[in-house]
Amino acid sequence: MKSIMLETALQYHNHTSYDPKEMSGHGLDWANQPNVYKEYPGIEPIQLSLEVLNSPSPSPLPQGGEGLKRKGVLPRKLASVLKDDAVSEIGSDSLNIDDLSLLLRLTNTLTAKSSHPGGDFYYRSAASAGALYPTEIYVATHGVKALDDGLYHFAIHRHALFPLRKGDFSNYVTAHVAHMGNKIPVITVFLTAIFFRSAWKYRERSYRYHLLDTGHVMENLTLALKALHLPFRLSYDFDDDPINHLLGLNETKEITLAMACITTIDGIHQPTKQNLDKLTETFRKASNTAKKEIDYPAVREIHLAGTPFLAQKGAMPDMGKEIGLATNSWIKISPSLNWSEILEYPDAMFNRRSQRHYAKNPMSKDSFIALLDTLLSKDFQGSDMVSSYEQSVGTGFIVNDIEGFSRGLYLLNRSDQSIGLVSSDVLTSQMARICLGQSWLTNASVHFLFMSNLDLLDQARGPRGYRYAMMTAGRWGERLYVASTAMGLGCCGIGAFYDMHAAQTIGLNGASWLLYLVAVGTIR
Ligand SMILES: Cc1cc2nc3c(=O)[nH]c(=O)nc-3n(C[C@H](O)[C@H](O)[C@H](O)COP(=O)(O)O)c2cc1C
Structure with missing residues (x-):
């Protein structure tokens, strides 16, 4: 493929097109296969309640489970979830750690296992191109009972939270995100993508899969929020750098793509552009997933080209x-x-x-x-x-x-x-x-x-x-x-x-x- 500086969606899509005449086929470097689970060595994860799970994680979790039924709102017909516009009024202390656990479990979880000579492989509730699972989930909480206000990474295979920062970041988040209304978010969910997970197989075309796969997880999150009657706003429009900085990402390897805030009825937020300490290398290194990560400039270029968001720029054509x-x-x-x-x-x-x-x-x-x-x-x-x-x-x-x-x-x-x-x-x-x-x-x-x-x-x-x-x-x-x-x-x-x-x-x-x-x- 020709090397050009990619500046538009049209250029990137065209540049990464498959053409039958140019398909060379390439072997996969199995020895360098990316790890599909993010780990933070030395950080003690907080186990989320297994009561909302049907069986201990990580293991196949195909059934709804008593914990979900106990909530009273589940199970439900999917048609009613999609059509139901009801929202509960959430106060600043209405949600607790089990609600968060349930929300995360519904957003993405391990659902099936296949056993191989090299070990067990777990599939997830959200589909992913090549089962490479580039999407990671983080939450910032404010007033969630039985959990200190802070920023956490959701470790899907443990059904646990890695604590990354202590404190209330709700005003920081609202200062850097568009379309969140003026209410205080109690929980903000961030969806990121780790470039190399999909690039290992799809190379320059992988940005397509980072986005499509993240959309798949976002839909599960949206269904969960609707099913639980939680008021939310989602946004793909935010200042990339401050949000990546908040999450402690190595932004050459992992980037934030989407966010959803669950907002309270009480309290108006006070957007504050505070300075946040840089998280240490331990956190940033967690964005690495393979021994030898190959950089595909086309992926970084098209992502960076989209960094400025133009939220006010007129109507979107249908x-x-x-x-x-x-x-x-x-x-x-x-x-x-x-x-x-x-x-x-x-x-x-x-x-x-x-x-x-x-x-x-x-x-x-x-x-x-x-x-x-x-x-x-x-x-x-x-x-x-x-x-x-x-x-x-x-x-x-x-x-x-x-x-x-x-x-x-x-x-x-x-x-x-x-x-x-x-x-x-x-x-x-x-x-x-x-x-x-x-x-x-x-x-x-x-x-x-x-x-x-x-x-x-x-x-x-x-x-x-x-x-x-x-x-x-x-x-x-x-x-x-x-x-x-x-x-x-x-x-x-x-x-x-x-x-x-x-x-x-x-x-x-x-x-x-x-x-x-x-x-x-x-x-x-
Ligand atoms: C964006 C995207 C693209 C995909 N493309 C293909 C494809 O071209 N061919 C195919 O057989 N499966 C495709 N899949 C399905 C994945 O291979 C599948 O989701 C993954 O192996 C995990 O298995 P599961 O969906 O059964 O959980 C795609 C899935 C996604 C989300």
Whole structure:
């Protein structure tokens, strides 16, 4: 690949495109495989309550468990979680350490084990490209009972918190984050990505997976916050350097991508740009994951290009209308009242796995409408920013085999809750070839397509817009996964495709690209 300084989303996406003529294939350096768990040597972790778990961690945790049921709000139908806008009023001392434990358990946890000669490998509730798990979780707490105010890293394999800093950082956080409203955050959750975890396999293309994977975890977090009726705001817009500094990251190796604050009803925050001590090398070194970390400048360049955030820069174009696909007529979707859920939330999330063996049976119309309904559900915080994130992605789908639906390529109009046929071409076999010959995709009932006009995105939000679009696509991917599992369907996200061929086959205009494909089908 040519070496150029990458400054825009369009340049990065183009630069990291797969082209069948240029695919050399590369072996993986197994001796240098990144560690998927972050550790802080010498720091004593705080064990979170196992009462909210079904069995000791780390171990497979497929069932909901009594601890979750004890909360009274779980389990619930996923449809009700997505549609329910109820929020509890949270005071400055309403939450305790067990609530935090439950929230983290629902955000990401170990769910399945595979045993190999080299040891056991644990899968997680959030999907991740190549099971490389670049996303890490941190929390800053303020007034959470039975836990000192401070900053903590969530050690997923221990279900424990590593204490990183003592003190209340709520005013520091609000001083550096946009769209958080004016209330004091009791818990702020930070999602970061460790570059080399995904770069080990995907090299320069890995920034796509850092973002998509983090979107997957963000969706689980959002579902948990909604299910628990906690008032929250999410943001991809913050001053990168002060937030990375707060978390003690080595920002050449690990960076913050997303945040969510749970806010109180009482108290108005006082944003304060205080100076924080630099955490020692012990903390910064924890961002290292392999003996020999290879630097991929394209990843750092596109991330750094997106560092300034331009939150006030006008409306985000609705990408569904800007990617070059058009329909002659829109058909309104009636929200499904009949989700055939065989697993409730959170069990659907704990049982989520990638499924590639699809049966050659059609998907029922009800299940499909439920999947569309899933994608149309909005975050209840209703901030302009969230709609701007959502608008950064246009959604389409290729119907292969769904009862009552003609085969073809369709667009989904989020604002109008309608769908429109773009063409009657059945593209699933072609897409399977384009997805690096993953032929099992031919049998999927539907391919969901998440797309964006990257030129317009760059104009609207600068290169930071790429973070919006890719994390949003990841969120919707995870939502489809969890909804599919709830309804006994199989789902798999696909990030590997010949980019130019994909865009041409779908019929996108020259500035628009496929970001992510998610296949759903019936399974035996
Ligand atoms: C962004 C993203 C891209 C992915 N791309 C592919 C893909 O191209 N082919 C594939 O078979 N699986 C793909 N997957 C599925 C992962 O391989 C899978 O999530 C991972 O192995 C963990 O397994 P699990 O989903 O069963 O927990 C992708 C997942 C994500 C989140």
